[in-house]
Amino acid sequence: MTQNVGPWRAVVEALKSEGVRYVFGLPGNPKHLVYDLTEHSDIRFVLVRDEKSAVACAYAWGRLTGEPGVVFSNPGPGITNLVTGLLEATSGSVPVVAISNGVVQIHDGMGAFQELDSRTLMMPVTKWSNRISDIKRVPWVMQRAFTVARNGRPGATFVEIPSDLAGTSAEMPDYVPSVPRQRSRPEENAAKAAADLIAAAQRPTILCGGGAIVAGAYDEVARLADRIGAAVLTTPSGRGIYPEDGPLSLGQVGLYFSTAGKAWYDNSDLVIVVGSRLEAFSTNNWSFQAKSARLIRIDTDPEALSLNSRADVDLVGDAALALQDIEAALNATDYPAQKERVQEIAGIGRAFTEKARAEARTPSQPIRPPQLLDAVNRIFGHDTILMKENGAADLWCYYWPYYQVLDTGDCVAMGEQTAMGMGAIGAIGAKLARPDKQVVCFIGDGAMQMAMVEMATAAENRCGVTWVVLNNQSFGWVQYNQVLTGRPRIGTGFDQATDLAAVARAQGCHGIRLEAPDKVDEAIAEARSLNARGIPVLIDAQIARHDYYKDFVDIHRASIASGELID
Structure with missing residues (x-):
């Protein structure tokens, strides 16, 4: 079924189909998105005082729900004000879709008010950006923006609709929702190789980054840590993958090491990295690494492989599925000293927590x-x-x-x-x-x-x-x-x-x-x-x-x- 609608009505239909509940932003002329949003949907427009604030709100939404947070802005400085937040979202693997009213395309390149090559500006800070020139493409562009934002390594996408298109309309088909998040498994031999390294480890550590959160690998991390007797440490973005009052938690890594966590990590003979690129922020410029440990790396992004450390075993795939495959590849017996290690780690954490609480x-x-x-x-x-x-x-x-x-x-x-x-x-x-x-x-x-x-x-x-x-x-x-x-x-x-x-x-x-x-x-x-x-x-x-x-x-x-x- 087709209907004759303008571009912003088509955007609203896309947002409704994608299950969007809030749009964070700052309107210019309300004819761009706002009127159609309020007249044809129950989606709330959350008015912020600054465009960069809209991205901050969308970032938190995307991080906590796993679904893209949606931002709306306007030409020129309204677009440039999005850049920092979209860079943060792409860096932090958080899905955000930014939509902007743009400069009139009939005056493109002629010195139009607030003229800006927004697509070029957005290329380094987003996963994908597009400037619509034909409103019939709105459904495809919106589908693409949501699909790219949430899939693979999540991040930000950007869509611009020139303002002179607002008064036009076209016959458009019903919107078909974007591709939901797709999860892939690593190669079977990689899971077996990882299981073999785990079986030989005497002092294992599981180090979780933001990718573990994206995958929702909460149960998998807890199960594996308990089964093999591994301490759980995180990067700042991986925090929350495991309850920090849990028996195997020893805090964070890099600049944020606790004394107890660093002592365990430095003496680890195996580090299982789940969803972290081990970039400078997570490792304090790579100054803190377990020098003698074997390394297993799990990441959905193949570009993370050998980025800054060469792993003994690489598993490319969804973190939760990869951990499930490793667990399935482990032999059915208990691991040597597993119970003793769990008790040791719990004792270290308990003593350190009591000391910190006394200080506090x-x-x-x-x-x-x-x-x-x-x-x-x-x-x-x-x-x-x-x-x-x-x-x-x-x-x-x-x-x-x-x-x-x-x-x-x-x-x-x-x-x-x-x-x-x-x-x-x-x-x-x-x-x-x-x-x-x-x-x-x-x-x-x-x-x-x-x-x-x-x-x-x-x-x-x-x-x-x-x-x-x-x-x-x-x-x-x-x-x-x-x-x-x-x-x-x-x-x-x-x-x-x-x-x-x-x-x-x-x-x-x-x-x-x-x-x-x-x-x-x-x-x-x-x-x-x-x-x-x-x-x-x-x-x-x-x-x-x-x-x-x-x-x-x-x-x-x-x-x-x-x-x-x-x-």
């Missing part, structure tokens, strides 16, 4: 970040999504077990670009994606000032989220390098401090300024209670400058000695 529950003035993390973990508890930000103070929440992701899937990290502010804004998309969950973001005051324009968006949409601002009145990481090298603190501190709690209140949220350690639990409990009523809360916690995790400090001091700063 020793109040000090100014407030220390570990106290805040511990309070959120205790008071918010299970079913809490952690939105991760990027800065020195909030790195405390990266360091297991100071904060523990208690349930699988309940963590949203940025990709290797680590764009500041995206986690804080993405909290809105996270709450809309998972209204059954609580959402908390730990963030520095520098990053929060990049994101605070969207607090009103959270209030408008009744998104009960909590931002815990670790406020040291500076861009702390950058300033710390100045401190370590004895340089003047120029261009890194805020002489005019922003009253973030007051800004939150001005935007319809609840703001709390927190200075006393004996008020921490009270503030966190109040935030949780208000969130349950749909009220966003910002806690502006005044902390000491340059209070960092010990290994973070040691790594930076070593980098200074070697002449290589970490930034």
